[in-house]
Amino acid sequence: GTTQTNQGVLTSKDAFEESFVRHVETTLARNMYNCDNLAAYQATSNTIRDALLIDWANTQQKQTIQDGKRVYYLSLEFLMGRAMDNALINLNSRDNTKSSLTELGFNLEDVLEQEPDAALGNGGLGRLAACFVDSLSSKNYSGWGYGLNYQYGIFKQKIVDGYQIETPDYWLKYSNPWEIMRNEIQIPVDFYGYVYEDHDPNTGKAKKIWAGGERVLAVAADFPIPGFNTDNTNNLRLWNAKPTNEFDFTKFNAGDYQQSVAAQQRAESITSVLYPNDNFESGKELRLKQQYFWVSASLHDIVRRFKKNHKNNWNKFADQIAIQLNDTHPTLAIVELQRIFVDLEGLEWDKAWEIVTKVFAYTNHTVMSEALEKWPVDLLGRLLPRHLEIIYDINFNFLSDVEKKFPGDRDLLGRVSVIEENHPKSVRMASLAIVGSHKVNGVAELHSELIKTTIFKDFVKVFGKDKFTNVTNGITPRRWLRQANPKLAALIAEKLNDPNYEYLTNLGSLKKLEQFVNDDEFLKRWDSIKFDNKVKLANLIKETTNIEVDPTVLFDVQVKRIHEYKRQQLNIFAVIYRYLRIKELLSQGVSVEEIKLKHYISKASIFGGKAAPGYYMAKTIIHLINKVGDVVNNDPEIGNLLKVVFVPDYNVSKAEIITPGSDLSNHISTAGTEASGTSNMKFALNGGLIIGTVDGANVEITREIGEENIFLFGNLAESVEELRHKHIFEGVHISETLAKVFSAIESGIFGNPDEYRALIDGIRYHGDYYLVSDDFDLFLQAHTKLEKVFGHHGGDANDTDHLHKWVKKSVLSVANMGFFSSDRCIDEYAEDIWNIEPLSQ
Numbered sequence: 001g002t003t004q005t006n007q008g009v010l011t012s013k014d015a016f017e018e019s020f021v022r023h024v025e026t027t028l029a030r031n032m033y034n035c036d037n038l039a040a041y042q043a044t045s046n047t048i049r050d051a052l053l054i055d056w057a058n059t060q061q062k063q064t065i066q067d068g069k070r071v072y073y074l075s076l077e078f079l080m081g082r083a084m085d086n087a088l089i090n091l092n093s094r095d096n097t098k099s100s101l102t103e104l105g106f107n108l109e110d111v112l113e114q115e116p117d118a119a120l121g122n123g124g125l126g127r128l129a130a131c132f133v134d135s136l137s138s139k140n141y142s143g144w145g146y147g148l149n150y151q152y153g154i155f156k157q158k159i160v161d162g163y164q165i166e167t168p169d170y171w172l173k174y175s176n177p178w179e180i181m182r183n184e185i186q187i188p189v190d191f192y193g194y195v196y197e198d199h200d201p202n203t204g205k206a207k208k209i210w211a212g213g214e215r216v217l218a219v220a221a222d223f224p225i226p227g228f229n230t231d232n233t234n235n236l237r238l239w240n241a242k243p244t245n246e247f248d249f250t251k252f253n254a255g256d257y258q259q260s261v262a263a264q265q266r267a268e269s270i271t272s273v274l275y276p277n278d279n280f281e282s283g284k285e286l287r288l289k290q291q292y293f294w295v296s297a298s299l300h301d302i303v304r305r306f307k308k309n310h311k312n313n314w315n316k317f318a319d320q321i322a323i324q325l326n327d328t329h330p331t332l333a334i335v336e337l338q339r340i341f342v343d344l345e346g347l348e349w350d351k352a353w354e355i356v357t358k359v360f361a362y363t364n365h366t367v368m369s370e371a372l373e374k375w376p377v378d379l380l381g382r383l384l385p386r387h388l389e390i391i392y393d394i395n396f397n398f399l400s401d402v403e404k405k406f407p408g409d410r411d412l413l414g415r416v417s418v419i420e421e422n423h424p425k426s427v428r429m430a431s432l433a434i435v436g437s438h439k440v441n442g443v444a445e446l447h448s449e450l451i452k453t454t455i456f457k458d459f460v461k462v463f464g465k466d467k468f469t470n471v472t473n474g475i476t477p478r479r480w481l482r483q484a485n486p487k488l489a490a491l492i493a494e495k496l497n498d499p500n501y502e503y504l505t506n507l508g509s510l511k512k513l514e515q516f517v518n519d520d521e522f523l524k525r526w527d528s529i530k531f532d533n534k535v536k537l538a539n540l541i542k543e544t545t546n547i548e549v550d551p552t553v554l555f556d557v558q559v560k561r562i563h564e565y566k567r568q569q570l571n572i573f574a575v576i577y578r579y580l581r582i583k584e585l586l587s588q589g590v591s592v593e594e595i596k597l598k599h600y601i602s603k604a605s606i607f608g609g610k611a612a613p614g615y616y617m618a619k620t621i622i623h624l625i626n627k628v629g630d631v632v633n634n635d636p637e638i639g640n641l642l643k644v645v646f647v648p649d650y651n652v653s654k655a656e657i658i659t660p661g662s663d664l665s666n667h668i669s670t671a672g673t674e675a676s677g678t679s680n681m682k683f684a685l686n687g688g689l690i691i692g693t694v695d696g697a698n699v700e701i702t703r704e705i706g707e708e709n710i711f712l713f714g715n716l717a718e719s720v721e722e723l724r725h726k727h728i729f730e731g732v733h734i735s736e737t738l739a740k741v742f743s744a745i746e747s748g749i750f751g752n753p754d755e756y757r758a759l760i761d762g763i764r765y766h767g768d769y770y771l772v773s774d775d776f777d778l779f780l781q782a783h784t785k786l787e788k789v790f791g792h793h794g795g796d797a798n799d800t801d802h803l804h805k806w807v808k809k810s811v812l813s814v815a816n817m818g819f820f821s822s823d824r825c826i827d828e829y830a831e832d833i834w835n836i837e838p839l840s841q
């Protein structure tokens with residue numbers, strides 16, 4: 001064939017250097033004497049990109065020829081982080097690139113630092129999508145991602161006077177070497193307008209025409225996704241909104257040229273910014289426009305590709321195509337495909353609907369009612385008049401079936417209806433997603449059980465339980481072990497006798513580490529890698545906050561989006577309690593040394609995470625953490641006994657430093673509220689221990705690694721309802737310890753207590769919805785217990801007590817985390833939901 005196979009730049013220094021120089025001189029129009037780290041990053045990434053494009057073109061050709069089933073993963077968020085190190089690892093070109101750069105006078109690590117994060121997501125849901133595309137490629141599946149190419153990703157967080165300040169993330173300041181603009185792939189997407197009925201001139205049948213609206217173009221930008229140790233390179237297609245050349249001639253003729261150009265310009269606003277909400281629905285029109293723009297472009301692209309190979313052979317559609325909906329954000333895809341089939345391709349309604357429901361499957365990521373999407377009927381009907389009609393028709397057919405199955409049950413009809421008859425009358429996207437899909441899954445066992453008995457209970461009754469399933473989340477070990485923690489990954493490769501790191505695509509083999517748990521030399525090496533990673537984290541903390549933390553103390557970390565249900569307030573209250581007790585002991589004349597021996601080991605409490613800009617309570621929590629830090633860190637009596645750090649602007653690349661550097665991480669959501677959590681998996685895979693509630697994937701992590709290797713505490717999900725009731729009818733009981741914390745806050749030592757009024761009163765007087773009061777003392781007790789296990793080793797590499805207790809648990813955790821690879825997770829989706837198999841290579 002004509003395809004290139006010469007990937008010399010990946011393996012030969014000469015080829016790399018030649019390409020590097022060529023890119024400096026041509027792509028960048030600079031010269032080697034004027035080449036800084038940024039230019040070196042650009043020249044390197046362009047060199048790697050060239051190689052990537054060859055694999056990518058070969059893969060697409062192979063996939064087209066094999067013509068098997070393909071999965072499309074529709075997600076409004078792909079929280080990719082940086083691409084270069086990942087590409088070097090997956091293409092097995094890291095060593096060659098590193099030594100080539102050294103010869104050219106650059107340091108790979110510094111060059112990697114130049115890349116801005118692709119931060120096109122909020123948190124867990126977006127990062128999950130990024131792990132999934134990595135696994136699809138690495139496991140040789142044919143699978144594309146579809147999303148939006150936001151010009152502004154999640155905002156950058158600054159901390160000023162202890163407050164979160166949001167600044168825009170204009171990540172495309174320099175051109176993005178990882179994106180391939182496909183200016184020839186342009187798909188028109190329409191909004192607004194009206195619907196009328198016409199007759200098909202050939203068949204005489206009535207048909208609906210949607211006309212007269214506003215048109216925007218979707219232009220494709222493609223991101224190649226390389227697999228690890230395979231040539232398979234899938235595609236992530238992100239859409240840009242662009243104006244059409246079609247012009248508003250009424251305005252133009254009225255002499256308003258400026259106005260009509262300005263209106264066109266507004267098209268671009270559709271893909272300008274990611275909505276920064278996590279687990280919260282805001283109901284904005286522009287968000288609905290984003291959703292339809294993305295869904296419509298993606299569906300037309302998918303249908304066009306199908307027709308190229310299979311013409312109008314619609315019977316084959318569901319054998320060729322599976323579409324996974326990442327939460328309800330892409331639910332309109334169901335309606336759009338039905339519209340394409342019925343209005344544009346002339347299929348009978350029932351035939352079309354049969355295909356549609358075979359194609360789609362829906363993943364739910366939350367049980368929290370404030371996050372469930374609902375769109376007011378009049379908003380949706382104005383923006384998408386034909387789609388609203390189709391939704392009504394889908395609902396009518398569905399309710400007729402329900403009525404047949406459960407005659408006379410009006411209440412049931414009302415509860416499962418896609419339309420909520422309320423003020424405002426609205427469309428329930430989760431209901432629509434369930435009705436239009438053949439499978440619905442939760443993201444951890446507990447969560448998948450909970451949705452069946454709470455929010456989707458009536459749908460289980462209507463469709464039967466087999467439609468509802470579980471696929472426990474996973475994370476990619478390429479980024480979250482090999483890339484984030486190269487030293488640990490290398491030690492594991494050595495011990496498993498696996499120089500090519502094959503365990504990274506077969507994570508179950510970590511189990512073999514168990515044979516070394518009684519080998520002191522091994523435990524020491526393991527522990528010293530953790531120490532090195534803690535030094536790296538301490539450096540990051542120093543650079544970003546100017547706080548000095550002693551790397552020998554316990555690093556106690558909680559990094560994730562700030563949310564009441566995730567209970568960072570529980571954590572900071574416990575830190576305040578600890579500070580107060582230390583002060584009390586000091587005032588009684590107990591020495592710091594004695595405190596360390598008898599009461600509290602030294603530790604640093606490390607926080608990080610963004611609050612949604614409109615989420616007052618989350619911002620209050622951030623402020624309290626920072627103010628507590630100011631007091632504790634500047635108290636000369638305390639020294640390294642306690643430090644409190646808030647790392648600003650937590651993101652994927654910071655997570656790659658923070659995760660390997662933690663001894664202990666907090667996953668302490670109110671039981672039943674965290675669908676899964678995925679950072680719990682990242683920490684455990686990096687040898688950190690977990691303090692957590694019996695929630696989300698913590699349950700399965702415990703099952704895999706053993707309950708002696710995790711510190712669980714707190715009330716169980718099954719008690720939550722009753723406790724909430726008790727709070728409301730009998731009042732909230734504030735324990736002595738928590739009362740001390742509240743009075744310290746109210747004394748003003750952390751600044752104006754009015755600023756924390758809502759936080760404290762929410763617990764004391766307004767029902768303590770997240771059960772902070774119920775779990776506070778249990779949390780303190782769990783700490784007492786775990787700190788005994790950690791001990792007082794103070795960096796002493798020969799502290800065998802620490803080695804035999806803590807480090808042993810660390811090894812046993814890692815050895816049993818194989819289940820949480822996103823490869824396993826993708827295999828389960830492939831087998832149980834998509835019905836696809838890996839490509840033969």
Ligand code: 26M
Pocket residue numbers: 122123124125126128275276277278279280281282283287365366371443473674675676677678696
């Ligand atoms: C909704 C409406 C408008 C704007 C934004 C949203 C929205 C954005 C992100 C709603 C929810 C979003 O993400 C939710 C999320 O990240 N859920 C997390 O998903 C993870 C992967 O399954 C789980 O591990 C977490 O437990 C779950 O909280």
